[in-house]
Amino acid sequence: MSRPGAAWLVCWCSSGRMIRQEYLNQRHRSERVNDRTPLTRLDLLRFLERDQLGDLERTRRWIADEERRQAEQAEGKHRPPPPDWLLEQGINGRTPVYVHVGDCWSAKKRSRPITQDEARRVLADGVVPCPQCRPDTALGMLE
Numbered sequence: 001m002s003r004p005g006a007a008w009l010v011c012w013c014s015s016g017r018m019i020r021q022e023y024l025n026q027r028h029r030s031e032r033v034n035d036r037t038p039l040t041r042l043d044l045l046r047f048l049e050r051d052q053l054g055d056l057e058r059t060r061r062w063i064a065d066e067e068r069r070q071a072e073q074a075e076g077k078h079r080p081p082p083p084d085w086l087l088e089q090g091i092n093g094r095t096p097v098y099v100h101v102g103d104c105w106s107a108k109k110r111s112r113p114i115t116q117d118e119a120r121r122v123l124a125d126g127v128v129p130c131p132q133c134r135p136d137t138a139l140g141m142l143e
Contacts, residue, residue, distance in 0.1 A: 082102040082103045084101070084102045084115075085116060086099070086101075087119070087127075088107055088111040089111070096127045098128055098129065100133050100135060101134075101135045104133035104135075106132040116139070120139055123139065
């Protein structure tokens with residue numbers, strides 16, 4: 001039977017026996033509850049101290065993770081604005097497929113920024129304007 005004040009040290013092991021767990025000198029030691037080894041108040045306080053230090057370390061990790069997340073979000077707010085015009089290239093990386101307005105949701109990863117003059121020239125050469133963002137309308141190049 002456990003002593004008063006030590007009930008929080010009692011748990012059940014996988015075999016169903018009740019054990020008392022103690023942490024002394026950073027080593028885990030389990031004993032049966034019916035052992036008569038007396039636990040001093042100092043032993044209990046040392047156990048509590050180690051347990052709370054673990055909680056403190058975990059809380060500090062959580063704080064560091066949250067600070068890192070907030071820094072990444074703040075960094076994202078200061079990103080440069082999107083380019084005014086994009087040229088989407090084919091899978092081979094050479095053939096132009098579409099011309100997009102810079103913030104078009106349909107632009108793929110294969111897009112690269114171009115200037116307004118390049119966008120006009122590429123559209124005049126026959127590259128298809130994006131049907132979603134209609135860069136030809138934005139450039140005033142209606143058919």
